[in-house]
Amino acid sequence: MADGAPIFPAEEYQGRVARLQAGMAAQGLAALLLTTPADVFYATGFLTRFWESPARPWFVVVPQMGDPVAVIPSIGADLMRRTWLRDIRTWDAPDPRDDGIGLLAEALAEAVPTPGSIGLPMGAETHLRMPLADYEALRDRLAPRRLVDATDCIRRVREVKSEAEIACIRDICAIAGRAFDRVPEFAAEARPLADVFGDFQIALLAEGADWVSYVAGGAGPDGYGDVISPAGPRPLRRGDVLMLDTGAVKQGYFCDFDRNFAIGPASDTARRAHAALWQATEDTLAALCPGMRARDVHQLLCARLRKQGATPSGGRLGHGLGVTLTEWPSFTPLDDTVLRAGMVLTLEPGCMTGAGRIIVHEENIVLREHGAELLSPRAPADLPEIRA
């Protein structure tokens, strides 16, 4: 494999595009316009951390028939040529006179008759990664063609993972599992949480992650107040529950799970909460099957937590996972999505352990015809203790 070459053979991407095109046909779309790192990577295999720079927009046009067209800054031409795409059109970005919009309008006009519909993601969990003024100029330029919402078309395809994708996610889950196993080497009483976050990222890289896009966590007596804060200088204390959560990346695929550790002997509260979360997850793993709705999983997790005597925390209790840290669907009371075999999902139950304190537990799975298959190495049933 050459540096930067896509990890899968062209057939993988051709299959994805064929599935997108089937959805487009059903919705009457003549083309799809993709602008985000995840959608572009999904359709082409184009993988770069260069998206971190907001300076340049990148476009891929998926026509109703035939192969996608890349309309990209020339700085990315070499890398895009290593993908399966053959029609690659470039401009020297950033260009304040026309930052790719002329080229993009041409590519779309070729693919879409007048009048016709161009789909792009406009719905939940999406955004348009290009300047809004350029989008409005593009829309006016393409009229009477219409720009319409294609979120469903894209998510129906992205939600169901191929075996090649599942293998990638299993791989990064195993890497994160080995990094979690090493937490007792560097988490200890009096160690600042910021240092623990640093060492945890080092462990993820040492175990084989390509990069670490997400680390969060918390520590406090019997639990933590929130799960999205960066680390500060507060040292770990005996009696804390330490949680680390990571979205590490291998070959463009994410894991997303956490682990909890007691600093010194765990209190009964913490021990019971962890056991309840573990058992509620175990029960839900056994019950999961295709055909359930996302909201059923939320209900199931809450019911099993209550059965264990625990009080479920608010918010969603899991979600999709793949080429971004979180994907559709969401395990909330309001998400009607029907679960399908091949979906990669997180189960993320949380429970209250005191005023403003929670413990959260998370596993990653792939849903099979017969039920859930774990991708993350299962957490220990008992809250592990780090000797203080």
Place this chain on the structure above:
Amino acid sequence: MADGAPIFPAEEYQGRVARLQAGMAAQGLAALLLTTPADVFYATGFLTRFWESPARPWFVVVPQMGDPVAVIPSIGADLMRRTWLRDIRTWDAPDPRDDGIGLLAEALAEAVPTPGSIGLPMGAETHLRMPLADYEALRDRLAPRRLVDATDCIRRVREVKSEAEIACIRDICAIAGRAFDRVPEFAAEARPLADVFGDFQIALLAEGADWVSYVAGGAGPDGYGDVISPAGPRPLRRGDVLMLDTGAVKQGYFCDFDRNFAIGPASDTARRAHAALWQATEDTLAALCPGMRARDVHQLLCARLRKQGATPSGGRLGHGLGVTLTEWPSFTPLDDTVLRAGMVLTLEPGCMTGAGRIIVHEENIVLREHGAELLSPRAPADLPEIRA
């Protein structure tokens, strides 16, 4: 400092908001709507890696007078309360019925008379981080108020850094400098580039980076083909020039510079190219002053490279730097931006070393009234050799 508390005192953010409000007054804007991690962090100090999840939108409304209002998912309420903001409105996201748009419309309607103008970034190097369909619904709901482009208003303020910001960028530059010093410890002939990328990220974390948002690089005889590819399994070879480039992050601020290394004795071509890049940078550092335009810097770098007998590569030759990896302006022939004291910038000249091969050199500076002040530890004048 509590975990997750903003790094600067409230006065820093109040000053920024006052400067935004002065720009808003000049443009006749009754409110600004901010949706991206960089803009929200800039106005409030709210820092989290949770933006990696595309599931939830986050909003900050800056009124023409008074303090900003945060309209955010409840999962972020705890962390936002640690900032200087007092008006924090939350909803339980994701909510397919209304994902914050009702709350946001209310907050904007309070701040903006009818008719009035709400500014949001719509121009170069910006995007709207919320679903497009929600944006269109919001726009209709707020009519006859108008949503207009406020890119200039925001960039004029963000471009000029405070001393506190400059200190943060100097800090992460020093961290990256120490990590670059350690490259000879892990880059060696026969070592796969992917392993070198991994060890370099570990070195950045070990030297004190909070996280590593960007690493790119390349290696090849006398130079590399592109500068945005992820690493692959190709081993380093004697005669390669290895380049590593990083956007590491400390307290929310980025560095962005690279270093080159010869694997074994450098060829005359590589040695001369590196010396030309170094000297062209040195000459440009000496010439830089406020009042020049961005395009003048492009011209200056090209002229000094040619004076050294080198052929400038295409594309931009530097840019702004701060709360994102790259910011306005761009050192291209087309960027008219007038440089001001307090701007933090990268100088990034590249030159051709063969067919499809380049070497790129980069430094980070802050522009002072009297000229350029280096923030990155200056690269060695001679291409360093790693013994093969």
